[in-house]
Amino acid sequence: MLSRLQYYLPLFGSFHNFLRLLKNSSRLLYLNLDKVIKPNVVFLRECGLGDCDIAQLCIHAPRLLTANPERVWAMVACAEGIGVPRGSGMFREALHAVAFQSKEKIAAKVDYLKNTFRWSDAEASVAVRKYPRLLRKSKESLKRRAGFLFSEVRLEPVYIAYRPEILSYSMEGRLRPRYYVIKFLKQNGLLDRDLSLFYAVKMTEKVFAEKLICPHKEAAPHLAEDYATACKGEVSTNFRFR
Template identity: 70%
Template sequence: MVSCAESLGVPRGSRMFRHAVSAVAYLSEEKIATKVGYLKKTFRWSDAEVSIAVSKFPILLTRSKDSLQSRSEFLVSEVGLEPAYIAHRPVLLSYSLEGRLRPRYHVVKFLKENELLDCDRDYYSAVMQTEKVFMEKYICPHMEAAPHLAEDYAEACRGEVPTRFRFA
């Protein structure tokens, strides 16, 4: 298991090493190779990008194909993130698509389209915030300009994405 984790590009002394060992503990070499191939195909990653993603987030190897496919379609096709961008930030793939990724994307998109958010704030920074900080930075400052934003965000988090976020 140790040599398998190292062969995936996770250095023995790194903080992620124990997670890598845990991830490969119940996977055969064949299953790992299949998952790596699936990651390359689904995210259009090179060998180097798979290695980067796995070294930063080894639990990625335990994610289901359906989970990876749906996140790939959303992050690449809808959000417009480059595959290399995702490979360097694989923790994005750990978050709930319906409970976090999609709702926050709609908030960021709404705020940018209505020039309420600095263009230099990116989607990743919005996703990485705790719920409390996200509300403080992305929702509360815009309550006057967009009074329904909190309500629309709450609906989106429940999977009831409004047809569009509203101003008044």
């Protein structure tokens, strides 16, 4: 047991991280270190992942360490198959996205993305490569975001394909409230530039307030309250647009 701790603690960075992994996979305590765990770690390092990356990845998918090495190799090949090469900044995300999913399931999810977002093969490939977590998103959440972005925001499919991170944000807590603020400001002549929703949702709450709410305290004293209300899933009268 001591030898395992001496190996795991530097790898996972802390005893807390080790306990988190152990909670999800007790197999770490008895699987053969030299034949299973260490070969997987060495291979993941060869793929360009640092120990911090491996720890974060395995907290969410601990079986990446405990699976048969041949299976881990196959998952790496699958991650490369969706267009994310080893050593790239997005490789960890891609590996997590495809981990323990069959090729058939991944293909079916890509087909769903193409149908839901009206993407061509090339556009779907771009979106998945830029934001691999799309493969883990529920169909219901994707459908709701597609309906909102197409029907209300009027975005084009290709725009979303090249900015798929927009699909990562909460509908109630980020996308819809910030869209309402932008639309309100535009309709009332308070926005002197063409601000995209994608740019707005990437802002932190502090920056969003500083740039789009605080400057309009006199012209729209209710805006902060209306925005806070929208973030709770409710719509104020000022945000009911025709």
